[in-house]
Amino acid sequence: GENVEQHPSTLSVQEGDSAVIKCTYSDSASNYFPWYKQELGKGPQLIIDIRSNVGEKKDQRIAVTLNKTAKHFSLHITETQPEDSAVYFCAARSGGSYIPTFGRGTSLIVHP
Amino acid sequence: ETGVTQSPTHLIKTRGQQVTLRCSSQSGHNTVSWYQQALGQGPQFIFQYYREEENGRGNFPPRFSGLQFPNYSSELNVNALELDDSALYLCASSLDGTKGNYGYTFGSGTRLTVV
Numbered sequence: 001g002e003n004v005e006q007h008p009s010t011l012s013v014q015e016g017d018s019a020v021i022k023c024t025y026s027d028s029a030s031n032y033f034p035w036y037k038q039e040l041g042k043g044p045q046l047i048i049d050i051r052s053n054v055g056e057k058k059d060q061r062i063a064v065t066l067n068k069t070a071k072h073f074s075l076h077i078t079e080t081q082p083e084d085s086a087v088y089f090c091a092a093r094s095g096g097s098y099i100p101t102f103g104r105g106t107s108l109i110v111h112p
Numbered sequence: 113e114t115g116v117t118q119s120p121t122h123l124i125k126t127r128g129q130q131v132t133l134r135c136s137s138q139s140g141h142n143t144v145s146w147y148q149q150a151l152g153q154g155p156q157f158i159f160q161y162y163r164e165e166e167n168g169r170g171n172f173p174p175r176f177s178g179l180q181f182p183n184y185s186s187e188l189n190v191n192a193l194e195l196d197d198s199a200l201y202l203c204a205s206s207l208d209g210t211k212g213n214y215g216y217t218f219g220s221g222t223r224l225t226v227v
Contacts, residue, residue, distance in 0.1 A: 006154075034215045034216075036216075036218075041220070042220050042221075043116070043118075043202050043204075043218030043219050043220045043221050044155070044202070044216075044218045045218065046215035046216065046217070049215050089154050089155070097168070098160075098167075098168070099145070099157050099160060099168050099170075100216075101157070102147075102154035102155045102156075103154050104152075104153055104154045105152075105153070105154050
């Protein structure tokens with residue numbers, strides 16, 4: 001099955017800085033890569049996703065890049081704000097399944 | 113458009129007991145997936161229901177079972193509770209689970225504590 005590794009586990013930045021979270025996956029047939037944000041006491045919320053036929057996707061301050069050859073994808077948050085503080089999860093859907101596998105999460109702390 | 117609603121929000125049970133968790137899917141979604149999230153971990157897939165049929169199962173024992181109803185709401189049942197079952201249980205709805213190319217809409221979860 002699919003295996004997703006996520007780094008770092010904790011990321012601390014100053015407000016206004018950029019933050020980058022990286023994930024690797026094992027199944028070269030994976031073709032769908034969503035990112036979720038989980039705030040304290042809430043369920044994960046989809047913030048951006050990318051499909052394997054695209055190398056980069058942007059939505060305002062967030063962007064995701066995908067390198068299929070290296071089997072890794074990254075979340076980029078620019079001009080971070082304190083409200084960006086949360087746990088972020090990456091996920092990958094294996095081509096042989098329709099169930100995404102989640103990474104272990106990155107706790108992002110944005111200091112004012 | 114309503115989101116995903118889970119009940120109850122918190123629950124305390126004794127080891128050996130049984131528990132039923134409930135989930136109402138987002139309007140228009142026909143697929144419900146259940147995840148277990150231990151503290152500090154990512155969500156672990158339990159099973160998925162698509163149009164009232166189990167559509168996939170993760171590495172969980174048979175004492176974890178579920179149902180999906182005609183209105184696409186769902187239940188997760190856990191028998192013979194163990195201490196390690198203590199976790200946040202997340203329900204996620206999506207459109208067409210057979211394709212998997214759609215993001216999930218998660219509920220806020222049920223926090224289960226087994227003592």
